[in-house]
Amino acid sequence: MVSHAGAIVPRLLADQVGLTAELSGAMARRRFIPIHDRGRVLIDTAVMLADGGESISDIGVLRHQSGALGPVASAPTVWRTLDEVTAGKRKKIQVARARTRRHVWSHLPGGVPASACAGRDLGSTVVLDVDATIVVTHSEKELAAPTYKRTFGYHPIGVWCDNTEEFLAASLRPGNAGSNTAADHIDVLGQAIAQIPASHRRDLLIRSDGAGASHDLIDWITEQNRVRGRQVEYSVGFSITAPIRRAIATCPEAAWGPALNPNGDIRDGADIAELTGFLSQRMLAKWPDGMRVIVRRERPHPGAQLSMFEEIDGWRYQAFVTNTTATGQLQFLEARHRAHARVEDRIRHAKDTGLGRLPSRGFALNQAWLVAVMIAADLVAWTRMLACTGEAAVLALCEPKALRYRFLHVAARLVRSGRRRKVKIPETWPWAVAIVAVFNTIAAIPKPA
Numbered sequence: 001m002v003s004h005a006g007a008i009v010p011r012l013l014a015d016q017v018g019l020t021a022e023l024s025g026a027m028a029r030r031r032f033i034p035i036h037d038r039g040r041v042l043i044d045t046a047v048m049l050a051d052g053g054e055s056i057s058d059i060g061v062l063r064h065q066s067g068a069l070g071p072v073a074s075a076p077t078v079w080r081t082l083d084e085v086t087a088g089k090r091k092k093i094q095v096a097r098a099r100t101r102r103h104v105w106s107h108l109p110g111g112v113p114a115s116a117c118a119g120r121d122l123g124s125t126v127v128l129d130v131d132a133t134i135v136v137t138h139s140e141k142e143l144a145a146p147t148y149k150r151t152f153g154y155h156p157i158g159v160w161c162d163n164t165e166e167f168l169a170a171s172l173r174p175g176n177a178g179s180n181t182a183a184d185h186i187d188v189l190g191q192a193i194a195q196i197p198a199s200h201r202r203d204l205l206i207r208s209d210g211a212g213a214s215h216d217l218i219d220w221i222t223e224q225n226r227v228r229g230r231q232v233e234y235s236v237g238f239s240i241t242a243p244i245r246r247a248i249a250t251c252p253e254a255a256w257g258p259a260l261n262p263n264g265d266i267r268d269g270a271d272i273a274e275l276t277g278f279l280s281q282r283m284l285a286k287w288p289d290g291m292r293v294i295v296r297r298e299r300p301h302p303g304a305q306l307s308m309f310e311e312i313d314g315w316r317y318q319a320f321v322t323n324t325t326a327t328g329q330l331q332f333l334e335a336r337h338r339a340h341a342r343v344e345d346r347i348r349h350a351k352d353t354g355l356g357r358l359p360s361r362g363f364a365l366n367q368a369w370l371v372a373v374m375i376a377a378d379l380v381a382w383t384r385m386l387a388c389t390g391e392a393a394v395l396a397l398c399e400p401k402a403l404r405y406r407f408l409h410v411a412a413r414l415v416r417s418g419r420r421r422k423v424k425i426p427e428t429w430p431w432a433v434a435i436v437a438v439f440n441t442i443a444a445i446p447k448p449a
Contacts, residue, residue, distance in 0.1 A: 002068055024038065047376070097374075235322045247275040
């Protein structure tokens with residue numbers, strides 16, 4: 001019997017798309033031939049995280065399946081491998097992931113999925129959502145510090161691709177790192193753009209909450225449009241400052257239009273207006289040309305706390321800025337921005353796949369753990385997009401916990417016949433047909449040249 005037999009799939013997928021070989025090259029050291037290939041160890045660590053592992057010792061679950069997987073490294077070997085992931089190795093791993101992603105995207109059924117909002121989609125636009133989160137630690141770890149939420153731990157920042165749900169880039173920061181530090185946003189977004197295949201970098205949208213509303217970040221995004229053949233738009237939350245409040249006060253009622261729900265229907269009690277024409281030229285001159293300021297007002301829920309300005313008329317206001325001009329409908333632009341909230345689901349999934357519990361007291365090893373978390377998130381996303389189609393479509397929308405319950409944690413029999421090993425899924429398992437289809441689809445993926 002083999003428990004967690006479904007965990008063979010992400011490991012097989014990593015081999016088929018060439019990620020294991022790429023990581024092996026990235027982790028190679030001169031005059032050092034390890035017993036356990038370091039690229040294989042990184043993949044096994046990522047598979048363990050995708051399978052629900054929370055600590056390095058949980059690699060024992062994969063070692064239990066050595067009859068199906070072959071030799072699997074021990075916990076001390078995993079520890080040493082993560083310790084070898086230096087800053088230089090992390091850059092090489094980023095290159096390895098980008099090369100593999102290019103191969104994966106070229107074999108996606110139907111191409112790269114379109115990002116959807118308000119009952120429409122954004123076509124070929126690749127959407128990058130950047131956000132930070134708090135990872136609470138319960139012991140004194142290196143560089144762990146008090147956070148702005150009065151907790152203690154780390155404050156990592158990451159970028160997710162809304163089209164594919166891939167975890168493109170991340171940076172582990174001390175707990176007292178600023179929420180709106182432009183240098184951190186620029187660094188992690190630069191890494192994320194480098195992960196996008198070159199043929200898909202022509203049309204990008206960067207979304208952020210109010211933490212991204214800094215001159216340096218928006219200026220940097222604007223500079224990206226100078227790259228020949230590339231269009232980079234932004235949709236960034238904006239604070240309700242004194243100039244914004246004055247513009248709201250002078251905005252006529254006729255300028256307000258109805259807002260939209262996520263499904264594209266009219267939302268009762270919510271309105272949209274563009275304030276760009278009501279702001280002073282002195283205020284707009286400080287920001288890049290073409291920046292539009294759009295505000296949303298909505299009746300607050302019972303018990304909501306309002307600012308002194310909002311208490312005057314009873315509306316709650318939220319603003320964002322964008323440089324999009326082609327899509328003229330304000331309602332759609334606002335709905336597109338609010339779709340940034342999906343990044344909270346991506347963060348929750350990442351915390352459920354290793355980010356929520358960092359294993360070491362050392363900061364460098366926790367950074368390497370974060371690299372394994374990103375690889376695990378990519379393997380899950382690639383499994384959904386490449387293999388959860390047709391008969392396996394029932395697994396495509398599963399969150400990590402549901403995917404483990406239905407698929408990764410399935411028990412099977414390992415039998416040998418004709419000098420071949422076979423994994424037999426119980427026919428009575430409700431998702432047996434889908435699991436077999438996933439195995440067959442991944443085995444048919446052409447390996448990179």
